Amino acid sequence: MSASIQRKSVTAAAIRARKGGEPIVCLTAYTTPIARLVDRHCDLVLVGDSVGMVLHGLPTTHGVTLEMMAMHGRAVVRGVSSALVVVDMPFGTYEESPEQAFRNASRLMVETGCGAIKLEGGVAMAPTINFLVARGIPVMAHIGLTPQAVNVLGGYKVQGRAPEAADLILRDAKAVADAGAFSVVLEMVHEPLAKRITEEVPIPTIGIGASAACDGQVLVIDDMLGLNADFTPKFVKRYGDLLAAAEAAVAAYAADVRARRFPGPEHVFGKPA
Ligand code: KIV
Numbered sequence: 475m476s477a478s479i480q481r482k483s484v485t486a487a488a489i490r491a492r493k494g495g496e497p498i499v500c501l502t503a504y505t506t507p508i509a510r511l512v513d514r515h516c517d518l519v520l521v522g523d524s525v526g527m528v529l530h531g532l533p534t535t536h537g538v539t540l541e542m543m544a545m546h547g548r549a550v551v552r553g554v555s556s557a558l559v560v561v562d563m564p565f566g567t568y569e570e571s572p573e574q575a576f577r578n579a580s581r582l583m584v585e586t587g588c589g590a591i592k593l594e595g596g597v598a599m600a601p602t603i604n605f606l607v608a609r610g611i612p613v614m615a616h617i618g619l620t621p622q623a624v625n626v627l628g629g630y631k632v633q634g635r636a637p638e639a640a641d642l643i644l645r646d647a648k649a650v651a652d653a654g655a656f657s658v659v660l661e662m663v664h665e666p667l668a669k670r671i672t673e674e675v676p677i678p679t680i681g682i683g684a685s686a687a688c689d690g691q692v693l694v695i696d697d698m699l700g701l702n703a704d705f706t707p708k709f710v711k712r713y714g715d716l717l718a719a720a721e722a723a724v725a726a727y728a729a730d731v732r733a734r735r736f737p738g739p740e741h742v743f744g745k746p747a
Contacts, residue, residue: 484517484558486590486612490656492517493678498657498690500680501698504529504546508695509553516557518680520592520692521547523562523622528696535621538564540578547586559588560614565622568593572605579611590656594620596646600653607654615650618643618663618684630707632683634667647671647679659692660684662709683709 492498500518503509504525512519525546526538547561561582568575579591590612593599603613618633627633634640643663650658657678660668668685681688693710696702700715730736737743 483556484589486558486614486656489518489558490677493676493689495689498678498680500690500692501695502528502692503550503553503695506549506553509550509559512695513554513557517690518692519550519554519557519559521550521559521561521586521588522592522694523564524694526564528694528702534624536565538562540564540567540581544582544585547582547588551587558590559586560590560592561586561588563591563593568602569595569599572602575602576606576609576611579606579613580609583611590614592616592659594622596643597649600649603650603653603655613653613655614657614659614680615653615655616659616661617646617650618659618668619661621661630662632662632664634664640664640667643667644671644674647675651675651677657689660688683707 489498498518499516500520501512501516502520502522502524503512504521509519521543523535523538523543525542526532526535530542532538543561543564547559551559563575563579563582567578575593582588582591591606592614593602594616596615596617599615603615606613619627619630621630624630634643644667647658655677657680658675659680659682660671662683663671663681663685665685668679668681669687672679672685672687672689678689680690680692682692697706697710698713700712701717703717706712
């Protein structure tokens with residue numbers, strides 16, 4: 475028998491069963507090396523459509539395609555041995571009908587080997603969630619600030635402050651839970667509302683700029699590592715300043731090359747010449 479510890483793969487059902495328990499740790503990843511790293515610490519790895527803005531320089535998530543999600547999904551699945559990998563459905567690939575959603579979600583699952591998909595929307599998407607779950611596709615829902623609907627929401631701002639808006643978001647949360655979603659992302663949901671939703675729905679809530687009362691948290695990895703030069707949301711705690719470290723390393727390299735400090739094949743770094 476192997477002496478190494480066998481780590482169990484996390485399933486959507488196992489995440490569902492964590493409601494009210496130990497907080498669920500979740501980060502995004504888009505590449506194999508980062509997936510390997512976050513897998514050692516996270517329960518859930520999200521291949522978010524934020525990849526469009528973070529890695530491809532797109533202004534919103536709207537230009538992200540199913541092919542991009544499939545490619546990044548495959549890369550992440552290759553690096554993960556334990557966490558649940560969830561892949562985002564991009565804008566325009568699921569909203570038209572439950573049939574369209576099934577065709578594209580099943581393609582993502584087959585082509586990437588991920589364990590679940592995520593889609594944005596509440597009450598309006600509940601029949602689609604129901605359709606997918608009944609056909610074997612675990613669904614994570616995403617409500618509150620839904621970036622694919624940024625043009626309708628009028629910007630990236632806190633959702634559910636006014637009582638009427640809060641009622642709608644609470645209805646969204648209940649609808650996706652009733653439809654069979656195994657968990658729900660609450661993005662930039664007014665804190666007391668996020669707490670209330672967490673108390674009232676039977677599935678885990680995963681907050682991003684929502685509330686510490688949520689059942690877990692997700693962050694965009696580049697934001698928390700300090701790799702995002704353009705913009706970091708106010709609610710993100712930075713756990714590193716990797717862009718500054720990378721900048722210093724590249725500057726040192728350039729200085730070495732300009733000074734002809736680049737060695738031949740027999741040179742071993744760290745040993746005297
Ligand atoms: O695309 C993404 O990374 C996301 C998270 C911000 C929840 O949807």
